[in-house]
Structure formats: C-alpha cells, structure tokens
Amino acid sequence: MEALSELLKEYALTTYSMKPNRLVIEIPRERVKDALKAIKEKYGDTGIYVSTIVGTDFPDKKQVRLDYYLVTHPDDNVYVLRTWLPREDPRVDSILDLFPGALSGECETHDLLGVVFEGNPFIKRGFFVPTDITSKGVFPLRKDSGV
C-alpha cells in the first residue's frame, strides 16, 4: 500500500484511509490523468484495473466528488483516487485511452451526474436515463434534480 502512496506523492493533496482499509489519495482534477498514467506505467496492462467510478453530488460545497476505485492484480488491493470538481463546470480528462474499462463508468457518471469526461467520444445524454428526464435537462443523481 505504501508503494502507491509513494508513487503518487507528487500528485497527492492529502492521503487517508476509508473503511475497510482502503487507501484514499486526493488529487487535483487537472492531474488525475497524469496520476493514472504513472500508475499504469508502474503496474502494466495486467497489474491493475479500474473497478468502478463513483460520482457524488455535494450541493452545499458546490462540488462534485469523483472517486476512481482501482484494484491491483493479483494481490487484490483496493486504492481510491479522489478528486473534486466544481459543480457548475464538472470537467475532467477521460482515462479511456489508458483504461478502456472505464467506458461504462464514465458514460454512467456523465448521464447521471453531468460530469464531462473530456476526450471520451461516447458520452451522451440519454445513455440510459429516459427521455422524459433528459428533456428537462436534469441529472437524476444531483441532489436538487427533483427526480
């Protein structure tokens, strides 16, 4: 676990742990892709995979939080890369070219929460949110969406 926090030392704003025993590394949004690139270079193609992407809306903070959950192979350690995006302009670089497996997570997070993954050509509204919701221009998982 220490190896990865050491690797991301130059990118990390802060480091703490989430239950049960998951290392969380907070990274500024403009450096997310660089950090994941460094991780991929260290672990290689088969050494790590993107398990899931979790977006959470914080209207009080006027921010959207984005977590990338990474699992190493074969030792099954879970790491969390966390970044905060401004709620009014939730943009972040897509990691599709590094991890094609992020496709489902990025598309879902865009459609539900409005996060724009720059460089992902497949994101669009109505990916699975029905048209009666998308036509209102709201994102269902935003706390003030009224859905």
Place this chain on the structure above:
Amino acid sequence: MAVDKVVEIPVSLEVPIGPQHPALHEPVMLKVYAEGEEVVKVEVNTGYNHRGVEKLTEKNSFYRNIFIVSRVCGICNIVHSDVYVRAVEQVMNIEPPRRAKYLRVLAMELERIHSHMIINAIMAEVLGYDTLFMYIMRDREKVMKAKEILTGNRVLGDYLMVGGVRRDLSEVDRERIKDVLVKLEPEVRKYVRVFEEDETIGKRLRGVGVVKPRDVTLHGLVGPTARGSGINIDARREGYDAYNEVPFNIIVRGDMDSWSRMMVRWHETIESINMCKYVLENLPSDGPAVPDETKLSRKFPVGEAFARVEAPRGELTYYVMSDGRQNPFRVKIRTPSFNNIINSGFSYIGYTIADVPVILTSYDPCISCMERAIVTDLRRGERKYIRFKDLSMGLK
C-alpha cells in the same frame, strides 16, 4: 455506355439480437454488424430494465435498503444484501458473531452453486441440448431446496440483517442441507464430464470468444470471465465474512475461450459444495447468529465504506456513505455484468453470428443487475462500411 465508376460494396448487414430473442433470456440488445457470417462490430444496447435503484436507496432508510438492494438481482440476491450490509456494518462499527459469518458464507456459496448451474444449463440450451438443460435444472432445484431450508425462501432469501442473519440453522436442518449436497456432488461431476468430453460442446465452445489476459484487465472484466483467461482475481481473497477461515481454492484456467469460462464455473461449483460442507461441519457457536432487532441502533454515524463481494458473476462493489441521517447520502452499486457485458463488445469480432449467443452466455449476463446504460462500444480505428440503407440514398 462507358463505365466510369466502380463501386466496391462491402456487404455489411445489421443484425439486431434482442431485446426479445429466442437466444436471450433477458432484455439486452446486441446490434451485430456482419460481413457475410463474420461479425465486424457489436454495439451493446441496454437500458430496457432500468429501475433507478441507487436513487431509491437515497430515499429510504439504511435498514429498508437491505430489502431494496436484494431485489437488484433475482439470482444473486444474497450477495447484494451481504455486501450492502457489510458496508453499513463498517459505517456503524458493528462486528457480527462468527456463527453469523459462517451462515452468510453458506448462503452465498449455495447461491453460487445454483447460479453457476443455471448458466451452464442455459449454455446447454443455447447449444441445442434441451434435455441437458432439463437435467441440470432438475438438479439445481435441489440447491434451491437447500436455500429454502436455510433462508425460508427458494429465491429471494432476505437472509441478511445488520449484525447477523435472520434465521439460525437447527441441527436437523443442517443434516438436511448436508444430505442435499452429498446427493448433488456426483451429479455435478457427471455434468463436468459431459462438458469436458462431449465433442459437440467442445466444437461450439473451444476457441470461441477468446479474451486475452491483457484485455481482461484493460476492459475491467471480472469473475469467472477473468479467471477463465488466467487472471487470478477473486474478491474472496480479502477474507470478508468467514472466507478467511473457510478453506477454498480459486479456480483459474488459461484457455481464454468460452469453454474455459464454463469450466471455471463447473469447478467452482464443486469447490462451493466442499465449502458448504465445511461450514456445516464446523459451524461455530460463539454467539447468537440472529441479533435482537429492537436493540439495533437507529443512529448512524457520519462515515463511508467501500465493500466488495465475489458474486457468482464476479466482483460486486457497494459504496455506502452516511451523513448522519436516517437515509444514506449515497449508495453506488457496481455489478459484475455492468463491466462484463458493456465492456466486452470487442470480443465478438471475427466470430460468426451463430457464436454471438454462445459468447454472450459465457459471460453470464445478468441484465437486471446491470440495468444501466445504452452504451456503444466501438472498435478503435474502425473501417467505414456503406450500408445498403445508405447506398439507396445515392452515391456522392
């Protein structure tokens, strides 16, 4: 008339498979583009079964959500409630007794047995072996009976609760479940032999839908799909519940094809039978498996947890966050089929249309689990094909 233009038309046909199709058991649509018989592109369209479960959990209390999340999937409902309950327990700092942990493992492994049996039965049916389908389903019913003895229900167990399980296991019922497992094992071994030795099954499955280890991790594929390609990932290695005490082997095969994935499931079935027997013989008596519901805390501390479970289809993850109120602030569910089906569009290319249902079945799709996106998975650097429809508009 002189010919001044030669048009070379690559014959590309669009074949929609689903959402209602004899080869599919659940509502998913594979839009297959084929040149002759060869598949050149597959778009996976889902969203026919979206229910907004994550939003629903934000509107209900932590305890009521146990019943909501177990309805995400019919087949693997206990793993859903287990992983959610464990995340809530971590937020609340509750540790269930060992007896409850053992019973959870028993319930989840029974679920793995019947889930692996149903997908192997469906594979037999897809291959045209309807009688084999019937035989496997007949024997699967025995496991459903065992699950009923344990949880009270054949399908939806609703077995988990914060701090333990809902029903304890009596000595009589313990023997009844053991009896079911003893009778089941030779039947499963028979089916393993059929899948190993039958020439037709081999011809339909071997070398079909090859997924290289590199593609598994890059595309985030999990479970038997990953282990069938030599990638040794299994969330049970974390040792949650009683998996740190119950001995088991992780089945990994390196053939990388559809057959490899089905054989991983068959051998995991045998492994699960042994695990269930171990649990029944070594059930601890350290404390009440069923906690007193009236004494459970109605206050939830601020906190977050990320729990993983090895569902029959692969790694299932739940993120649960509490802001101190009665309802969770955020619950994020990522099911194995969400990765395995949406991200696997690349693996159909180069095979024939008849192979498409076989490859899809080998990923063990669970659409009600996935219930999410209409996603297009395009081949990188794809060639442009002129479709007949476009051709009729006239050449420019």
